[in-house]
Amino acid sequence: MALSLLLPILACLQILPRPVSLTERPPPPSLSLDPPPRLEYLLxxxxxxxCIDPKVGEVTGYRFYNERNGETSTSAPDPSGRAKLVFLALNVADAGPYICKYWRAKSGQEIRSVGSQPVSVSVLDPPSQPSLSMDPPTGVIK
Known part of the structure; x- marks a missing residue:
């Protein structure tokens, strides 16, 4: 009797996709900065x-992460097989280490890659503009 109850459960388990083990995860993508990395970027x-994966053309999508704030962006690969995260005007909240990951759809599963090496973005808020004054204020020098 107990076996007759288990058969439908076992039948269901056979059609489920099997979990992907850590050893089967795709290799990490490479992450680059443009302009090239430097100590600080200006506000x-x-x-x-x-972000680009080692085997261009096999990616379903990309995710960018700011390691302080979590996921920041998800995008499909562009025609070159890359994904880009563009900051048109950096602000202080954009600072921090970033990584990217990609995923591939396989047998109805999302197989995620290992994260890329982190790239750090430091944002410098430049000092205010200096002022120029003359003493005496008339500008006449004697």
Whole structure:
């Protein structure tokens, strides 16, 4: 009697996709910065992060993560097989280490890659503009 109850459960388990083990995960993508990495970027500067997987053309989508704030963006690959995260005007909240991951759809599953090496974005709020004054205020020098 107990076996007759287990057969429908076992039948269902055979059609479920099997879990992907960590050893089967795709290799990490590479993450780059444009302009190239430097110690600090200025507030309001344009910066672009580019993520690309080692086997171009097999990616379903990409995700960018700011390691302080979590997922920041999800996108499909562009025609070159990359994904780009563009900051048209950096602000202080954009600072931090970033990584990217990609995923592939296989047998109805989302197989996620290992994360890329982190790239750090530091944003410098430049000092205010200096002022110039003359003493005496008339500007006449004696």
């Amino acid at each position: 309001g500067e344009q910066v672009m992060l580019s």
